[in-house]
Amino acid sequence: MTTHVNKVHHVTTITQVAKDLGEDEDWLRDISLEMEIEDGAIWVYGVGEDGVKAFTAFGTDNLIELIRFYKDNPGLLKR
Template sequence: MTMHVNKVHHVTTITRVAEDLGEDEDWLSDVASEMEIEDGVIWVYSVGEDGVQAFTDFGIENLIELIRMYKENPEWLKHWQSE
């Protein structure tokens, strides 16, 4: 019998990632909205909160790649938002 063991021991909130990368949090949230759990993004909930987006280290790496892509092609995000 094999059992899945979660090896993620920490996540970083989008607010912290935005600050660390020098990016606008709202813009970063738009970029990250296409990410899936397999990409290293999760939602963290607490009492009285709507939840906050957070990233594993792998998720931050994926997010940095998306940032690069959207900065090279800013029309992609505008097109995606209008759909």
């Protein structure tokens, strides 16, 4: 029998990622909508909270690729 072992030891909230990358948090939220758990995006829930989007290290790397893509193609994301 094989047991899956989760190797994620931390996640970073979208607020912190936006601060670290110097990007607008709302814009990051918009472009991260297409990310799935397989891409390293998850929701974190706490007591009395609606939840916050967070990223694994792999997810942050994927988000950076999306940032590059949408900055190169700004007409693809309508706000």
